Amino acid sequence: MGFLDTTFNAINDLTWGWALVPFLVVLGIFFTVASGFVQFRFFTRMFKVLTGTDEDNDPTKISAREALFVSVGGRVGGGNIAGVAVAITAGGPGAVFWMWAIALVGMCSALVEATLAQLYKRTEPNGDYRGGPARAIIHGLGANYRWLAVIYAVCLIASFSIGFNAFQGNTVAGAALDSMNIPRIATGAVLAAATGVIVWGGIHRIAKAADVIIPVMALMYIGMALVIIVLNIGAVPGVIVDIVANAFGFREAVAGGMGAAIANGLRRGLFSNEAGLGSAPNVAATAYVKHPVSQGITQSFSVFIDTIIICSCTAFVILLGDVYQPGAEGIDGVALTQQSMVDHVGAWSQYYLTVAILLFSFSSIMYNYYLGENALSFMTGNPMAIQVLRVAIVCIVFLGAVAPGATFVFNFSDPMMGILAVVNLLALAMLFPVAVRLINDFRAQLKAGVKMPVFDPARFPDLDTDPTAWPDAPKAPAE
Incomplete structure (x- = not known):
C-alpha cells in the first residue's frame, strides 16, 4: 500500500502539482484567441438550449438540453460547495476572481472538446450515439494512436466511475450523519438502490432523471443564495471589491497573497468545471444535434452554469457571512459553507444544504457511471462487461458511504484524472485545426442566413465521420 501511495503521489505531483494547470490555462487561452473568442461570440446562443428553440428534438434521441443537464450534473458536485x-x-477572496477567469477561458476548451466528440461520434445498433475523446483519438488521429485512447479509457474508469463515485457516496453519508444523525449504512443502502435503478436504465433513463433533478437542484441552491445576497445587499459591493483587490495582491487575506489566490482559484475552478479534462465530451456525444458546434456551444454553457453561477453562489454565501475569517485557522470545506448558511438564515438551512448535497452527489454518480460505461464500451463489445460495471458501481457507492475512512478507495482519483487530462489535452492540441474548420463552417452558415446550421459530412470527405450520425445532412441527388 505504501508503494502505491508513493506512486500515486508522484503522478499527482507530475500532473496537478506543476505541469497540468499551466497547460490547461495556456491551451485554453490559445484556443480562445485562435478561435476568435468563440465562447463570447456565441454567448447569447447558449441560452436557446434551455427552451429547445435551437434544435428540432427527436423524442427517440438524447436532446441537446438533456445532454446539457447530464453534464451540468456531473460538473456540479462537491466542488461547488466544499471546493469553493x-x-x-x-487563497482568500481573490481565489474567486481566478475561478471566474479560468471558467471564461475553459468555456472555449469545453466547446472545442465537445465539438470534436460530436464530430467523431458513432451510431449504435439501437440508434443511440456514442463518442468522446477515446473515439475522437481513434477516428481523428488514426488507429496508430489506439494505445493513447486505451490509456484515456482506463484512467476515466479509474478516476470517475470508481474513485469519484466512492467520494460522492462518502460525502452524502457524512452530510446526512452530521446534520440529521442518519446512520451511514442507511444512507448507503438508499443511495445504492437509487443508483441501481438509474444505471440499469442506461443513458436514456440517466438523461430523463437529469432533466428533472438538475433544474430542481440548481434552482434550489441558487434560490437560497439569492435570498442571502438580498438580505445582505448592502455588503455586496464591498465583497466584490475584496475579491478583485485580493486577486491582484492589493489586499492580502492569506499567506502567499496573489500567488495563493491564483493557484487555488485556478486549480479549484478546473476541478469544478472539468473544462479540458475530457470527461464531459462523453456525454456531449450522445446528443442529437444538427451540427457538432451546436453541442460545443451547449457544453460551453455548462461551464458557465457551474462556475460563474453556482460556484459564485457558494462564494457569496461564505464571504457575506461572519464565519469565514481571512487568514484564520478554522473550519473549511463543506462545514464552512454549511455554517455560513446557518449564520445567515438559521439552523434549518443545514438540512436544506444536506438535501442539496444529496442531489448534487446523486447527479454526479449518474454522470460518473455513464463515463465508465462509455469508456468500457470502447474497450470491449461484450455486454456482460457493462453488467459487471453496473454491479461494481452500486457496490462502490455503498462502500464509499459506509466506510468514513475509506480514502484508499479514491486516493488515486486525482492522479488518474491528471493522466486523463494530459492525454485529452494532447489530443485536443492535435485536433484543434479540425475544430476550427467546423467553427468556421458553422459561422459561414449563420452569415448566409441559416438559423440552424447543418453539418454535411460530404463537405469534409477527409474526416473519418459516420454519415448515419447526421440524418439532417443534405441528401446526395439520385443518379
Whole structure:
C-alpha cells in the first residue's frame, strides 16, 4: 500500500502539482484567441438550449438540453460547495476572481472538446450515439494512436466511475450523519438502490432523471443564495471589491497573497468545471444535434452554469457571512459553507444544504457511471462487461458511504484524472485545426442566413465521420 501511495503521489505531483494547470490555462487561452473568442461570440446562443428553440428534438434521441443537464450534473458536485470553500480558505477572496477567469477561458476548451466528440461520434445498433475523446483519438488521429485512447479509457474508469463515485457516496453519508444523525449504512443502502435503478436504465433513463433533478437542484441552491445576497445587499459591493483587490495582491487575506489566490482559484475552478479534462465530451456525444458546434456551444454553457453561477453562489454565501475569517485557522470545506448558511438564515438551512448535497452527489454518480460505461464500451463489445460495471458501481457507492475512512478507495482519483487530462489535452492540441474548420463552417452558415446550421459530412470527405450520425445532412441527388 505504501508503494502505491508513493506512486500515486508522484503522478499527482507530475500532473496537478506543476505541469497540468499551466497547460490547461495556456491551451485554453490559445484556443480562445485562435478561435476568435468563440465562447463570447456565441454567448447569447447558449441560452436557446434551455427552451429547445435551437434544435428540432427527436423524442427517440438524447436532446441537446438533456445532454446539457447530464453534464451540468456531473460538473456540479462537491466542488461547488466544499471546493469553493477550500479555495477561499487557502487563497482568500481573490481565489474567486481566478475561478471566474479560468471558467471564461475553459468555456472555449469545453466547446472545442465537445465539438470534436460530436464530430467523431458513432451510431449504435439501437440508434443511440456514442463518442468522446477515446473515439475522437481513434477516428481523428488514426488507429496508430489506439494505445493513447486505451490509456484515456482506463484512467476515466479509474478516476470517475470508481474513485469519484466512492467520494460522492462518502460525502452524502457524512452530510446526512452530521446534520440529521442518519446512520451511514442507511444512507448507503438508499443511495445504492437509487443508483441501481438509474444505471440499469442506461443513458436514456440517466438523461430523463437529469432533466428533472438538475433544474430542481440548481434552482434550489441558487434560490437560497439569492435570498442571502438580498438580505445582505448592502455588503455586496464591498465583497466584490475584496475579491478583485485580493486577486491582484492589493489586499492580502492569506499567506502567499496573489500567488495563493491564483493557484487555488485556478486549480479549484478546473476541478469544478472539468473544462479540458475530457470527461464531459462523453456525454456531449450522445446528443442529437444538427451540427457538432451546436453541442460545443451547449457544453460551453455548462461551464458557465457551474462556475460563474453556482460556484459564485457558494462564494457569496461564505464571504457575506461572519464565519469565514481571512487568514484564520478554522473550519473549511463543506462545514464552512454549511455554517455560513446557518449564520445567515438559521439552523434549518443545514438540512436544506444536506438535501442539496444529496442531489448534487446523486447527479454526479449518474454522470460518473455513464463515463465508465462509455469508456468500457470502447474497450470491449461484450455486454456482460457493462453488467459487471453496473454491479461494481452500486457496490462502490455503498462502500464509499459506509466506510468514513475509506480514502484508499479514491486516493488515486486525482492522479488518474491528471493522466486523463494530459492525454485529452494532447489530443485536443492535435485536433484543434479540425475544430476550427467546423467553427468556421458553422459561422459561414449563420452569415448566409441559416438559423440552424447543418453539418454535411460530404463537405469534409477527409474526416473519418459516420454519415448515419447526421440524418439532417443534405441528401446526395439520385443518379
